[in-house]
Amino acid sequence: MARKNPNIIITGTPGVGKTTHAEQLARATGFKHISVNQIVKDEGFHEGRDEELGSWIVDEDKLLDYLEESQISEEGGRVLDWHACDLFPERWIDLVVVLRCDSTVLYDRLTARGYKDKKLDENMDSEIMQVLLDEARESYKEEIVVELRSDSVDDVDGNLERIEQWVENWKKDRKD
Numbered sequence: 111m112a113r114k115n116p117n118i119i120i121t122g123t124p125g126v127g128k129t130t131h132a133e134q135l136a137r138a139t140g141f142k143h144i145s146v147n148q149i150v151k152d153e154g155f156h157e158g159r160d161e162e163l164g165s166w167i168v169d170e171d172k173l174l175d176y177l178e179e180s181q182i183s184e185e186g187g188r189v190l191d192w193h194a195c196d197l198f199p200e201r202w203i204d205l206v207v208v209l210r211c212d213s214t215v216l217y218d219r220l221t222a223r224g225y226k227d228k229k230l231d232e233n234m235d236s237e238i239m240q241v242l243l244d245e246a247r248e249s250y251k252e253e254i255v256v257e258l259r260s261d262s263v264d265d266v267d268g269n270l271e272r273i274e275q276w277v278e279n280w281k282k283d284r285k286d
């Protein structure tokens with residue numbers, strides 16, 4: 111059975127605005143916001159923490175089994191929010207949004223979060239080197255990957271309008 115609603119990944123370097131976008135998009139569309147970080151933490155899908163980076167060492171098999179059992183592929187209507195995207199099977203995903211942020215803006219957001227030393231440096235490098243954009247382009251068909259800016263609140267509003275329009279078109283195309 112083909113899903114009636116699309117599955118959307120919102121990805122990008124920590125601090126670019128994934129959660130901000132995913133929450134608002136889920137509210138506007140009625141889709142389910144899947145905060146991968148939260149699930150990993152709540153369900154224990156990890157093998158401890160990388161203390162230096164301050165992030166979970168994720169057990170990807172457990173995470174993917176969990177998502178598969180939640181009928182993600184059949185039901186659709188999920189907004190996946192995570193700083194990686196290459197682990198999700200292509201057949202689950204209809205749109206990959208890669209958020210990008212000016213490096214001075216990102217620096218301020220990450221230091222406000224208390225990031226410092228290696229964690230701050232690695233995330234800044236990752237954004238400057240467009241690591242997540244490259245990962246998305248290598249993992250999914252070019253036509254489903256979109257790069258959007260997330261420097262300001264106006265950007266968020268514009269991005270949401272664009273994604274909601276894309277959702278409408280996706281649904282219309284499948285009805286015809």
Ligand code: DAT
Nearest residue numbers: 124125126127128129130219260261262263
């Ligand atoms: P992420 O989920 O990618 O780590 P977030 O949504 O938690 O990012 O946002 C990090 C902080 O930056 C948070 O305080 C909200 C703010 N922010 C995010 N995107 C923004 C934007 N486009 N304009 C203004 N503030 C933004």
